[in-house]
Amino acid sequence: MGKNILMIVGDFGEDYEIMVPFQTLQTVGHEVDAVCPEKEAGDTIKTAIHDFRGDQTYLEERGHNFELNATMAEIDPETYDALVVPGGRAPEYLRTYDSVIETVQHFFEADKPVAALCHGPQILAAAGVLDGYEMTAYPAVRAECEAAGCSWVDEVTTDGNLVTGQAWPDHPEWVAQFMDLLGDEVSHGDAAIAADD
Known part of the structure; x- marks a missing residue:
């Protein structure tokens, strides 16, 4: 059975980090609601593309308009099975x-699967939910994560x-490990990925 997944996004969230999990999770049968504070279903956010070209930090360029398909003010976190928190500037x-x-605190209090990428853990740190976790994030936010009580690792x-x-x-x-938590059948060797029936 597909899961109901919530994704929290905002203007200048990272394009790939929003679009790839949003589409991949839908492809294998999950329902994904993308929401943003102060915006409604049908509104769009502007994404940013972060590229790594050998500089001291990433290069940011304008991405796409991403259409929200749910309204944050109307959702009930209890009706969702999992949470995705992409990165970028958002x-x-x-x-x-x-x-x-x-909303983030609900998913941790209920021990539901959460996937966070890049700068996304800034939200988790602010929510006070990282104490005791082993985790990673974009290296520039390592200090924030460690200050929130986590142990740092350099890999997914x-x-x-x-x-x-x-x-x-x-x-x-990252997506494969999240899908494992969701109960999906993930074959890492031959790239065959299928949702449970």
Whole structure:
């Protein structure tokens, strides 16, 4: 059975980190609701493309318009089985919304699967849910994560209900580990991925 998955996004979230899990999880039979504070279903957010070209940090370019398919003010976190928190610049301001913090806290209190990537753990740190976890994120936010009580690793990792990765190049392993938590059948060797019936 497909799961109901919530994704919290915002303007200038990273394009690949929103689009790839959104489409991949739908492809294998899950329902994914993408929401943003102060926006409604049918509204769009602007994404950003982060590229790594050998500089000290990433290069940011304008991405796509991504259409939201649910309204944050109307959702009930209890009706969702899992949460996805993409990165980009959006997490730095999304973490200032009480509705975002309370939603994230629900998924940890209920021990539901959570996948966070890149700068997404900034929201988790602000929600006070990282204490005791082993995790990773974009290296520039390592200090925030460690200050929130986690143990840092330099690779995609699953610890309990939480799957974390450093950036969109981690997608194959990050999405696969999240799908494992969702109960999907994931074959890492031949790229065959199928949702449970």
